[in-house]
Amino acid sequence: MRIYGHHFKTKKRILEVLELPKSTYYDAIKSKYHDKYLYLKDKIEEIHQTFPGYGYRRISAQLSREGMNINDKVIRKVMKTYGLHAIQYAKRKVNTTQSNHNLTRYPNIIRELEPKGINELWVTDLTYVSIGTRFVYVNCVMDRFSRKIIGYSISKSLKSNLCTEALKMALKIRNPGSGCIHHSDQGVQYASQEYVNILKENGFKISMSRKGNPYDNAHMESFFKTYKYEEVHLMNYESMRDVMENLPKFIDDIYNNKRLHSALGYLTPNEFEDLFTKQQTRSLKLA
Helix, strand or coil: CCCCCCCCHHHHHHHHHHCHHHHHHHHHHHHHHHHHHHHHHHHHHHHHHHCCCHHHHHHHHHHCCCCCCHHHHHHHHHHHHCCCCCCCCCCCCCCCCCEEEEECCCCCCCCCCCCCCCCCCCEEEEEEEEEEEEEEEEEEEECCCCCEEEEECCCCCCHHHHHHHHHHHHHHCCCCCCCCCCCCCCCCCHHCCCCCCCCCCCCCCCECCCCCHHHHHHHHHHHHHHHHHHHHHHHHHHHEEEEEEHHHHHHHHCCCCCCHHHHHHHCCHHHHHHHHHHHHHHHHHCC
């Protein structure tokens, strides 16, 4: 109801003119905000169905992409009110790095190195997926510039071909050319003669983390955490077939194509690479 021709200085005077009790006015206000918060709650729950690990910052970025520019404080309040928190799981440590060997160990050459383009730095690591009382092992290769997963493989064992298969996939997809840095831990799989020969044949510079220092490969650790939190635990994997069917879908459809990365300006890896390629093409045309 709108009232014209009057200037009311206080809510009290408005209520007097409308002959409304205070409780009715404040109930209406609460209902208005309640409805707005419920709508936002539903949107956050919808986002969490695909990205259950999203905190309020990524929620805010995703809503903005959908045309909803909402203050972070409001998002945090709604998430707190309705208990819409990013999922957390207890960590289980399984050692996948077998570094007790006499093979050549290469120095770490990527300390404080920030790649400026695609195929300048690849990082790789492996993890386990628990299926009942057994493990399935997953190895992935990431382009460190865009955080894009460019190769992956799955195996019931930690044999070296687990890692070579992921590397061969990445080579086939990217064809990086000579000079790309390949960084891994000092595990026997990456130090094996077969693996090193593939790297040398394709002109890679080889880099390895310091023994016992997981922070040298933090980006791969972050990806595996995302994979387990947002896929493995929720899908309740029970067999190797579950891993083989769902890992490619998660990487290609969700992680590379839809999941927002704060370090990439809340773009996906695919979007970030596309934008970089367009900028490079534009620069070459202007040169």
